[in-house]
Amino acid sequence: MSNIELKNAGLKTTLPRVKILDKLEKAENHHMSAETIYKELLSDGEIISLATVYRVLTQFEAANIVVRHHFGNDNTQAVFELDHGDHHDHMVSLKTGKVVEFYDEIIENRQKELAKKYNFKILDHSMVLYGEFFDEE
Amino acid sequence: MSNIELKNAGLKTTLPRVKILDKLEKAENHHMSAETIYKELLSDGEIISLATVYRVLTQFEAANIVVRHHFGNDNTQAVFELDHGDHHDHMVSLKTGKVVEFYDEIIENRQKELAKKYNFKILDHSMVLYGEFFDEE
DNA sequence: CTACGTGCAAACGGTTTGCAATTCC
């Protein structure tokens, strides 16, 4: 099935690509950095280079297979998640890095209203709440 | 007056610091990158290094004199604005880089409700709408 | 067979830092 996604994107079905897709599918909190993917694959015994991980992820992004985020207030590494087509925003734990996705109709509508008020056409938006979950470790 | 802010932060009143504060105060859309500040100061005839601009801005950030943002979906340069203590979000033009600040009570409240629902304590948040203004250029 | 994909190492761009010279109080 990852096969199909790749074909659709006009990408050859190569081992690195399949493995990376696989990692993302199984990621417990759905978000992984290029480096995390790279290291996990290495310790899985795969032979792959970090450059390939980045190249593949960039291609996946272009093909709408993944979405790239820049959580982490500062400009630390990007994280990637599979793109299931459903837009959502994120709560990110500053303690553990845990990520929870949410979607809120009221906020989305309000953004549109505000855009109208300011004569602005929204093409994209990002919203991240930083903090901590009460039930964390 | 910039004098006072600096004193309060325990920072000596040096020429670079005053000049940088000055640039930020006069910035037409309130937001400037380190490099922009640096270049403008140079063409104003000042002698300053980019390293100093970065160092000063980082100190200002720690002293809550400025806020650092990472607009520009990708990991491009940070922009800085004076911290007037009032929280606000941003609309950023992908065409011109124009930035408009806004604050919306409904969205802020909704964020709090969502946080409660997810057992999350919000410590910070960022929300950026990317798009274009109808009245641009 | 050949266009596409990969590994390696070097380049990149924004930002930070060690150090010696300079400046503020």
Place this chain on the structure above:
DNA sequence: GGAATTGCAAACCGTTTGCACGTAG
């Protein structure tokens, strides 16, 4: 005068890229 600040150049770190080799179809 002495601590804080600066400039310079080199280091950093995440990410990208040129190139020669490898592989899918």
